[in-house]
Amino acid sequence: MITIAALTKRYGDFTAVDDVSFVAAAGRVTGFLGPNGAGKSTTLRIAVGLAEPTAGTVTVLGRRYADLPNPGLDVGVLLDASAQHGGRTGRETLDLARRTLGLPRQRVDAVLDQVGLTRPESRRRVRDYSLGMRQRLGIATALLGDPRVLVLDEPANGLDPAGIRWMRDLLRSFADDGGTVLLSSHLLAEIEMIADDIVMIGQGRVVASGTKAELLSGATTLVRATDAHALGDALRAAGHSATATTDGAVATDAGLADAGRIAFDAGLPVTELRAAHGGLEEMFLSLTAGTQRDETATTTSGAAA
Amino acid sequence: MTATHEAAVPPTTSRPSTNGARSARIPFHRLLDVELRKTVDTRASAALLVGVAGLAVLVVGALAVWGREDELGLAYLARSVVYPLQLVVPMVAALAVTGEWTQRGALTTFALVPRRGRVVGAKATAGLIVAVSASLLALALCALGTATSSPARGIEPVWDLAIAEAARLTLLLVVATAVGFAFAVAIRTSAPTLVVFLVFMLILPSLSAMFAGLFEWYAAVAPWVDLSTTMGVLTGPSVTGEQWAQLGVSTLVWVGLPLALGMRRLLRVEIR
Numbered sequence: 001m002i003t004i005a006a007l008t009k010r011y012g013d014f015t016a017v018d019d020v021s022f023v024a025a026a027g028r029v030t031g032f033l034g035p036n037g038a039g040k041s042t043t044l045r046i047a048v049g050l051a052e053p054t055a056g057t058v059t060v061l062g063r064r065y066a067d068l069p070n071p072g073l074d075v076g077v078l079l080d081a082s083a084q085h086g087g088r089t090g091r092e093t094l095d096l097a098r099r100t101l102g103l104p105r106q107r108v109d110a111v112l113d114q115v116g117l118t119r120p121e122s123r124r125r126v127r128d129y130s131l132g133m134r135q136r137l138g139i140a141t142a143l144l145g146d147p148r149v150l151v152l153d154e155p156a157n158g159l160d161p162a163g164i165r166w167m168r169d170l171l172r173s174f175a176d177d178g179g180t181v182l183l184s185s186h187l188l189a190e191i192e193m194i195a196d197d198i199v200m201i202g203q204g205r206v207v208a209s210g211t212k213a214e215l216l217s218g219a220t221t222l223v224r225a226t227d228a229h230a231l232g233d234a235l236r237a238a239g240h241s242a243t244a245t246t247d248g249a250v251a252t253d254a255g256l257a258d259a260g261r262i263a264f265d266a267g268l269p270v271t272e273l274r275a276a277h278g279g280l281e282e283m284f285l286s287l288t289a290g291t292q293r294d295e296t297a298t299t300t301s302g303a304a305a
Numbered sequence: 306m307t308a309t310h311e312a313a314v315p316p317t318t319s320r321p322s323t324n325g326a327r328s329a330r331i332p333f334h335r336l337l338d339v340e341l342r343k344t345v346d347t348r349a350s351a352a353l354l355v356g357v358a359g360l361a362v363l364v365v366g367a368l369a370v371w372g373r374e375d376e377l378g379l380a381y382l383a384r385s386v387v388y389p390l391q392l393v394v395p396m397v398a399a400l401a402v403t404g405e406w407t408q409r410g411a412l413t414t415f416a417l418v419p420r421r422g423r424v425v426g427a428k429a430t431a432g433l434i435v436a437v438s439a440s441l442l443a444l445a446l447c448a449l450g451t452a453t454s455s456p457a458r459g460i461e462p463v464w465d466l467a468i469a470e471a472a473r474l475t476l477l478l479v480v481a482t483a484v485g486f487a488f489a490v491a492i493r494t495s496a497p498t499l500v501v502f503l504v505f506m507l508i509l510p511s512l513s514a515m516f517a518g519l520f521e522w523y524a525a526v527a528p529w530v531d532l533s534t535t536m537g538v539l540t541g542p543s544v545t546g547e548q549w550a551q552l553g554v555s556t557l558v559w560v561g562l563p564l565a566l567g568m569r570r571l572l573r574v575e576i577r
Binding site: 045051065073074082086092100101102141 | 328329330331332335336338339342343346347348349350404408409410411412413415416417418419420573575576577
């Protein structure tokens, strides 16, 4: 379990993390969602003792991370898969961590198997690895000590769809065994696929948190017709909610089939009819649009979400 | 704390040992083992060590074969080989520190060992071991050179190196290594650290001499602060009490000061 309480981190005048509190519970995968630059990585760095908070506390398994006697045995950490010495082989990278943790030699082969890196691949130098292979190597390092908590910053970056599926299954079974997983992502779709609980952060503040089911329950239908006003009236007349969106469509709590039929009955030609994620997606998109820290990431997340 | 800040998390079944660490503190010898291994486990670090050995063989070999007969002897070889070694051996210790930042391994290293001072201590100990081993191997090489070259050239081998002198040459390497290490802790990036170290070793002595010629007050303090020059007494046949004191004071200035300032920062700096 990871408990983050009133965490604040300032760099001069800039507040990177602003009074963030949440709990990543055992047996659950907690997705830490937010656009790039929202404060996710800073929060995770503080959680594992690589940065000092300005205020607030983080405890992992009831203790400050830095107070864990051999933290690698309790917490698996992957903050940046590209932060590995390019001149070492993958196997050597793992072996150094294994020696630090004081584990038997066989653990290296065990985690290599677990993350799907072959023996020949493990003997290549890390600088020749693809980002996906580095992610797997980073995950292998995190799993080495058979920890009960995983802290992963953007672990799905660079993984292909099969890799993301593999990651999801791995984290699922880790959490099902009672482990705690805290992972960050700037992709709503990724978090939706993997996480049980979602904490959404924007400009350093938590803007929403809860179970995935709760946060996504506000799912709505988006209908667009030539006459948005008439469409809204028709939906309301049928006993549904109807809210005009800024770009001239109507969001409603009617199902896809109902919304289409109501528009048809009202004689309104429908030009667009689709499911929308409601609150969470809207909130996430407005966050990403508002910060614009990383143009490409924003576009990607928008397209993927 | 407002409602939005509190994650709504349902109670979950957790393992019985969810709280509390399940392990003993990492013993220092394991950290030392890891740090020693890091000095040989990349192509670059292995190449540096091979280069150091090659340099020593080159110097001793050339002097043993072509050195002047009236000078040739163990002490002469040992003093000659220490001069290049004091430039390259400290690089091993310095790169052990800066490599963590330049190659960004610090992210993993300090996540596994959050007590950063212990890692730095292990690196310092590894550097000390490298410096002493390099010195002992170089002395053995010099002995080999003396033993083989003298008979081959038909001259009496000269075993003129007292244990105390050998120890002082070893100390010279250790002090130079400490300087390189301290600079590395203060600067934390590879290239600037090596440049500053080489400037200290190669350019500072002549600058210092120049200033001593220009300013009387500096000429008076120079022996107490100019470590790059005071180190030189260690290659001589004997060292006076005052020279020891000067060496101690100047080491404090050039090792103690950057180490203290660098550590203060290193222990707190955010690792990215």
